[in-house]
Amino acid sequence: MKEFDYIIVGAGSAGCVLANRLSADPQRRVLLIEAGPRDWHPFIHMPAGIARLVNNRRLNWSYDTEPEPALGNRRLWWPRGKVLGGSSSINAMCYVRGVAGDYDRWAQAGASGWHWDNVLPWFRHSEGNARGADALHGAGGPLQVADLRHVNPLSEAFIAAGQQAGHVHNTDFNGPRHEGVGLYQVTQKNGARCSSAAAYLAPVRTRSNLQVLTGALVERLQIDAGRVTGVQLRVGGQRQQLHAAAEVLLSAGAINSPQLLMLSGIGPAATLRAHGIGVQLDQPGVGANLQDHLDICTLYRSVPGVSYDRASEVMIGLNYFLRGHRGAGSSNVAEAGGFVRSRFAPDERADIQFHFVPAMLDNHGRNRLPGDGYTLHACYLHPRSRGHITLPSADPAAPARIHANYLSDAEGFDLKMMVEAARLSRDILQQPAFAPWRKSPLFPADEQLDDAGLEAFIRAKAETIYHPVGTCRMGSDDGAVVDPQLRVRGIDGLRVIDASVMPTLVSGNTNAPTIMIAERAAQLIHPGTTRPH
Numbered sequence: 072m073k074e075f076d077y078i079i080v081g082a083g084s085a086g087c088v089l090a091n092r093l094s095a096d097p098q099r100r101v102l103l104i105e106a107g108p109r110d111w112h113p114f115i116h117m118p119a120g121i122a123r124l125v126n127n128r129r130l131n132w133s134y135d136t137e138p139e140p141a142l143g144n145r146r147l148w149w150p151r152g153k154v155l156g157g158s159s160s161i162n163a164m165c166y167v168r169g170v171a172g173d174y175d176r177w178a179q180a181g182a183s184g185w186h187w188d189n190v191l192p193w194f195r196h197s198e199g200n201a202r203g204a205d206a207l208h209g210a211g212g213p214l215q216v217a218d219l220r221h222v223n224p225l226s227e228a229f230i231a232a233g234q235q236a237g238h239v240h241n242t243d244f245n246g247p248r249h250e251g252v253g254l255y256q257v258t259q260k261n262g263a264r265c266s267s268a269a270a271y272l273a274p275v276r277t278r279s280n281l282q283v284l285t286g287a288l289v290e291r292l293q294i295d296a297g298r299v300t301g302v303q304l305r306v307g308g309q310r311q312q313l314h315a316a317a318e319v320l321l322s323a324g325a326i327n328s329p330q331l332l333m334l335s336g337i338g339p340a341a342t343l344r345a346h347g348i349g350v351q352l353d354q355p356g357v358g359a360n361l362q363d364h365l366d367i368c369t370l371y372r373s374v375p376g377v378s379y380d381r382a383s384e385v386m387i388g389l390n391y392f393l394r395g396h397r398g399a400g401s402s403n404v405a406e407a408g409g410f411v412r413s414r415f416a417p418d419e420r421a422d423i424q425f426h427f428v429p430a431m432l433d434n435h436g437r438n439r440l441p442g443d444g445y446t447l448h449a450c451y452l453h454p455r456s457r458g459h460i461t462l463p464s465a466d467p468a469a470p471a472r473i474h475a476n477y478l479s480d481a482e483g484f485d486l487k488m489m490v491e492a493a494r495l496s497r498d499i500l501q502q503p504a505f506a507p508w509r510k511s512p513l514f515p516a517d518e519q520l521d522d523a524g525l526e527a528f529i530r531a532k533a534e535t536i537y538h539p540v541g542t543c544r545m546g547s548d549d550g551a552v553v554d555p556q557l558r559v560r561g562i563d564g565l566r567v568i569d570a571s572v573m574p575t576l577v578s579g580n581t582n583a584p585t586i587m588i589a590e591r592a593a594q595l596i597h598p599g600t601t602r603p604h
Contacts, residue, residue: 073314074316075282076099076100076315076316077093077100077102077317077319078104078302078313078318078319079093079320079322081104081324081327081328082322084585085569085585085588086103086267086322086568086569086589087156087268088271089103089322089593090275090281091271091272091274092590093596094280096597097278098280099280099317101281101282102283103272103284106153106287106289107129107130108130109155109285110268115264117264117388117392117400119402119403121404122384125436131153132151134471135148136474139475139476140476141479141486142530142531147477147534147535149326150537151326155283157267159267160264163403163404163405163426164258166256167245167580168245172420174189180575182546183555193591193594194583194587195207195208195212196209197209197213197587198216199212199214199260213274214271215258215259217256217260218254218256219256220397221398222406222407223377223429224429225373225378225429228508229252232500233252233502235503238250238252238409238499240252240253244410250409250421252425255408261396262395262401284306286307288304288305288468289304289331290305290467292319292335293314297351297562299318299565300315301313302315320565320566320567321543322568322589324571325361325569326471326473328543328569329542329571330358332552333357336348336350336352337354338353338355339353339358342461346462348465354552354560357542358461359459359550360544361457361474361475362458362539362540363454363458364424364452364537364538365489367450367489367496367532367533368432368448368532368534370431370432370445370446370512371509371510372444372510373445377429377508379430380431380443381443382399388400406427407426409425410452411423413488414491421452421578422453423452423488423492425447428447447496449493449496451489452579453575453576455484456478457541458473459476461474477533478529478530514532538570538576540570540571540573541576542571544572545572545573552567553567553572566592568589568592
């Protein structure tokens with residue numbers, strides 16, 4: 072087919088949801104386009120396989136930021152999923168929504184209709200929680216959410232140490248209380264990853280009105296008289312043009328969605344002209360408002376034999392596949408974590424998040440360290456710094472330039488919070504619960520660093536925790552790229568539906584909120600498409 076009702080660009084966390092919901096009506100012709108391959112790789116589906124996906128460039132856009140001035144001019148590595156399911160096919164599967172205040176602040180900032188009472192039904196609609204349904208959880212949705220089948224003893228030690236440090240035990244980070252330490256629930260079904268592709272796309276692939284095209288790079292949107300009418304793409308070395316009778320839905324993520332808008336002439340006029348791109352719509356907000364959670368890792372060496380560092384990958388894999396998806400192969404690796412309201416928290420929300428890993432992770436696990444140990448990630452949840460996405464050229468195949476601008480806020484508050492995050496991490500890891508396992512500190516090697524020493528440590532070692540959002544901000548003001556119905560302001564026939572529309576970061580991981588956005592968007596596009604429980 073060359074003509075469809077809806078063309079969805081990007082088969083990631085949001086795109087797979089849209090493909091499912093919009094193709095439910097057999098009269099609608101839906102095309103889902105993905106630049107990467109199908110999600111056949113076994114390490115995608117075995118949760119612990121994420122350790123082996125790190126350097127797989129066929130499944131990962133594997134971006135690098137521009138040099139970051141506040142981080143020693145380092146280029147930070149930004150992995151993003153390039154495969155059916157997008158980043159939900161390569162992430163750590165932690166199911167976290169944030170808190171009510173996150174969404175109420177969206178609505179207060181101009182994203183009307185996106186306050187907590189509006190979005191909660193869509194979270195419940197998407198969720199198939201193995202614990203069952205209640206006022207905050209759904210049990211009948213496509214996205215399967217489960218308790219971990221395997222937990223390392225070091226993760227249990229982290230929970231005990233967190234309690235010894237004064238933090239409460241929390242068995243449900245999406246329940247009535249957000250704060251505390253505990254085990255994450257994960258997007259898994261029967262011990263296997265439940266990505267957006269597995270949850271939403273796989274069950275409907277046989278629909279005759281749904282076409283899925285992989286290995287296809289969309290080069291630009293086709294625009295005629297102020298309306299987006301289709302896409303131009305390259306697949307198998309051939310260029311094609313496809314028509315959308317109703318709408319094009321851009322779900323390419325916080326990096327690629329603004330990039331494609333700019334390549335199509337929608338963005339800051341001066342930037343577009345500098346690359347010889349004709350201006351269809353002067354919209355300075357495209358690519359602006361970039362936000363991400365910066366993360367600092369504290370590492371300790373441990374006694375041998377308990378961490379995952381030197382576990383046999385062959386034996387883990389065999390045990391996983393022969394024993395019905397059980398054992399260490401079912402671990403999401405970031406098994407435990409927590410949310411803390413620090414002494415600097417300006418409002419009622421937790422402002423620091425932890426992810427505990429019973430292995431040593433340096434540079435996203437790409438630098439394999441000898442021996443055994445464990446890692447505590449900590450990030451500041453509400454950064455004030457803002458970055459932006461720009462074009463390197465008019466070449467659609469050239470990676471966008473990512474200016475994250477970490478720690479660039481004028482007040483220096485983000486750096487102060489990162490120091491606090493590192494200090495709280497060290498406090499937990501020094502508690503008695505780790506005594507049977509703990510050996511020497513690794514990063515930082517000095518357990519007594521003062522603020523200046525922690526600042527230097529952060530500038531040298533901090534990395535992303537993979538939560539970029541905001542580059543096609545939703546709102547009602549002139550600077551907003553999309554309106555509260557996710558329609559691109561100033562042009563017809565086009566919506567953006569992914570993490571790029573978030574006005575601000577939520578208090579936690581961004582995958583579940585992105586899926587929620589797509590669920591609600593499908594109903595905004597066609598009110599009869601789907602209704603929440």
